[in-house]
Amino acid sequence: MIRVAWMQLRTQALVVFGALAGLAVVLALTGPHLAHLYDTTVASCASHGTCDTAGDLFLRHDTQLRGLLSILTWVVPVVLGVFWGAPLVARELESGTFRLAWTQSVTRTHWLVTKLALGALATMAAAGLVSLAVTWWASPFDRLTLDRFSPDVFSERGIVAVGYAAFAFTLGVAAGVVIRRTLPAMAVTLVGFVAVRQMFATWVRPLLLAPSHLHVTLGGGTPVGFGKSDSGPFTLWPEPPNLPNAWVYTTRIVDDHGRELTSQALSRACPTLTDLGPRPPTAGGARAVAPAPQQVANALHDCVTKLAASYHEVVTYQPAGRYWTFQWYELAIFLAVATALAGFSVWWVRRRLV
Amino acid sequence: MSAAIETQGLGKRYGRRRWALDGCTLTIPEGRVVALVGPNGAGKTTLLHLAAGLLEPTTGSIDVLGQSPATDPAQLARVGFVAQDAPAYARMTVAQHLRMGESLNPNWDGELAGKRIEQLGLDPGQRAGSLSGGQRAQLALSLAVAKRPELLLLDEPLASLDPLARRDFLRVLMEVVAERGVSVVLSSHLVTDLERVCDHLVVLVGSHVQLAGDVTELLGAHRRISGPRRDPATLPAAMDVIEASHTERQSTLLVRTDETVLDPSWSVAPVALDDLVIAYMGRRDGAAPAPHALEVVQ
Numbered sequence: 001m002i003r004v005a006w007m008q009l010r011t012q013a014l015v016v017f018g019a020l021a022g023l024a025v026v027l028a029l030t031g032p033h034l035a036h037l038y039d040t041t042v043a044s045c046a047s048h049g050t051c052d053t054a055g056d057l058f059l060r061h062d063t064q065l066r067g068l069l070s071i072l073t074w075v076v077p078v079v080l081g082v083f084w085g086a087p088l089v090a091r092e093l094e095s096g097t098f099r100l101a102w103t104q105s106v107t108r109t110h111w112l113v114t115k116l117a118l119g120a121l122a123t124m125a126a127a128g129l130v131s132l133a134v135t136w137w138a139s140p141f142d143r144l145t146l147d148r149f150s151p152d153v154f155s156e157r158g159i160v161a162v163g164y165a166a167f168a169f170t171l172g173v174a175a176g177v178v179i180r181r182t183l184p185a186m187a188v189t190l191v192g193f194v195a196v197r198q199m200f201a202t203w204v205r206p207l208l209l210a211p212s213h214l215h216v217t218l219g220g221g222t223p224v225g226f227g228k229s230d231s232g233p234f235t236l237w238p239e240p241p242n243l244p245n246a247w248v249y250t251t252r253i254v255d256d257h258g259r260e261l262t263s264q265a266l267s268r269a270c271p272t273l274t275d276l277g278p279r280p281p282t283a284g285g286a287r288a289v290a291p292a293p294q295q296v297a298n299a300l301h302d303c304v305t306k307l308a309a310s311y312h313e314v315v316t317y318q319p320a321g322r323y324w325t326f327q328w329y330e331l332a333i334f335l336a337v338a339t340a341l342a343g344f345s346v347w348w349v350r351r352r353l354v
Numbered sequence: 355m356s357a358a359i360e361t362q363g364l365g366k367r368y369g370r371r372r373w374a375l376d377g378c379t380l381t382i383p384e385g386r387v388v389a390l391v392g393p394n395g396a397g398k399t400t401l402l403h404l405a406a407g408l409l410e411p412t413t414g415s416i417d418v419l420g421q422s423p424a425t426d427p428a429q430l431a432r433v434g435f436v437a438q439d440a441p442a443y444a445r446m447t448v449a450q451h452l453r454m455g456e457s458l459n460p461n462w463d464g465e466l467a468g469k470r471i472e473q474l475g476l477d478p479g480q481r482a483g484s485l486s487g488g489q490r491a492q493l494a495l496s497l498a499v500a501k502r503p504e505l506l507l508l509d510e511p512l513a514s515l516d517p518l519a520r521r522d523f524l525r526v527l528m529e530v531v532a533e534r535g536v537s538v539v540l541s542s543h544l545v546t547d548l549e550r551v552c553d554h555l556v557v558l559v560g561s562h563v564q565l566a567g568d569v570t571e572l573l574g575a576h577r578r579i580s581g582p583r584r585d586p587a588t589l590p591a592a593m594d595v596i597e598a599s600h601t602e603r604q605s606t607l608l609v610r611t612d613e614t615v616l617d618p619s620w621s622v623a624p625v626a627l628d629d630l631v632i633a634y635m636g637r638r639d640g641a642a643p644a645p646h647a648l649e650v651v652q
Binding site: 001003004007008011095096097098099100102103104105106107108110354 | 403406407408409410424426427428430431433434435437438439441442443444445446450453454455457458459460461494497501
């Protein structure tokens with residue numbers, strides 16, 4: 001059965017992996033140049049005192065290719081799910097060839113499990129290779145920006161793409177066996193995958209591990225801003241401390257009992273500041289930070305010093321060291337969902353398509 | 355002799371209401387070429403799909419060669435199936451179809467398959483999508499035959515073929531039957547297609563079996579009688595009227611009887627197979643078929 005499954009996948013697989021080989025060539029040609037550029041400009045900037053400009057200049061390199069790779073890491077799993085997964089059974093049902101396939105001397109369970117396994121492996125390999133190549137190629141940028149947990153970067157690097165690919169493929173197969181028609185199954189796969197991946201990154205990923213807390217003196221090291229959002233009350237906005245590659249959820253100002261600084265408490269403690277107020281919001285801006293005239297800056301400084309006696313900052317965050325834990329967790333969850341979808345497809349083909 | 359197909363109260367319902375097959379009790383003996391005949395939508399395809407294991411019964415049971423269909427690879431290997439319109443993978447070549455057959459069937463006869471493709475003049479490198487209907491039917495038959503099954507199920511194999519292709523298809527089928535002694539069940543909505551090749555008949559009408567039996571015995575048991583007009587109810591009890599037509603003066607009846615018709619006022623003639631089938635098909639709206647019509651005459 002493996003021979004047959006391979007025979008039916010071969011042409012498409014050669015096209016996909018051929019295209020990936022082309023991509024690998026492009027990355028292999030441009031990657032070493034980027035790494036060299038990074039070593040000679042950004043890595044050695046401290047000794048010249050030119051780090052800000054060196055970083056900015058470096059980030060302007062290969063912006064188009066970076067954009068393309070970002071799209072590609074998104075697209076490869078979902079395209080393979082749509083074009084390999086959805087038709088896997090649906091096209092057989094549509095064209096009637098399942099009557100040929102399922103009356104050979106191989107049970108339909110065996111037939112489907114083999115096709116599922118081979119297709120899933122090919123999809124995972126393709127997405128994994130893209131992710132691997134992009135992770136390697138973009139590493140100079142990641143070393144500069146130190147923001148590996150930012151939602152897009154996280155999904156486009158490391159091993160999670162393998163899980164996305166398995167999920168997209170099995171989602172396609174499951175949609176195909178239930179809907180029994182290729183085009184609608186493809187549409188469902190596309191929408192379903194995009195929705196799930198997006199929702200996972202927004203709502204599920206932050207819950208995978210309980211965050212850590214860091215207590216910092218108010219205004220001790222990082223600046224504190226002041227302003228209001230839309231018509232809300234004035235608040236202080238502490239900037240998070242510099243935690244390279246960490247994932248900062250929130251930075252709040254609390255007292256010793258953990259109570260957050262309210263706007264009433266703020267105006268009681270710092271009447272001068274709230275009376276002065278920040279500049280009105282610029283048109284269209286939801287938030288306006290006061291780019292303080294000297295008077296406001298002084299009032300803010302006094303206010304922070306005064307509040308620091310009873311308040312401090314609490315940073316809620318995921319430390320940088322948890323990066324691979326998050327990658328493995330997300331991979332495991334997507335693989336588990338993919339396994340469930342594959343099992344569901346097999347069950348449906350055995351029990352419902354009779 | 356064991357049965358090629360044996361069903362007990364077999365029924366298949368699609369959705370909530372539509373019974374494609376209902377209360378079908380039937381024994382098809384082994385070693386026969388069976389014509390499964392009925393109008394479109396009578397349940398022929400459903401019966402064949404149940405026998406091939408593509409469908410599972412809603413009610414009743416079906417045994418194929420003494421076992422439930424498609425339970426394991428060994429059972430699958432014993433039954434060859436050619437679906438209606440002979441589906442094939444459009445993008446795969448003829449040769450790839452044969453390789454598929456080889457990979458998926460333990461008893462595969464590669465020599466036979468290759469020889470047949472050669473005899474048919476099919477180009478092994480041609481994609482199945484560009485084959486004509488007749489060529490595709492021949493490819494599907496070759497795949498099913500090279501599997502070396504004990505029972506061959508063919509669903510409307512002739513429907514999409516022109517007369518020449520029909521003749522070729524049946525010739526090849528008969529060669530296979532003669533060489534290997536396989537049992538064959540083939541369906542059609544026209545018995546004339548199958549008259550020359552079949553020796554057993556099953557007539558399916560409106561999801562019920564109307565008639566089943568050995569062709570010679572069925573022909574022997576039916577007579578067309580004509581004579582002065584009379585009410586069929588006045589006929590001897592041993593005569594079962596299948597079809598009656600009357601003119602002002604004359605009655606023509608198709609009757610089933612095991613006895614010789616002695617009444618000198620009747621002229622008696624044998625019945626042609628297609629007339630017999632059409633007569634039974636015409637009974638779909640009538641009363642429930644007489645019990646003996648459901649029994650298999652062996």
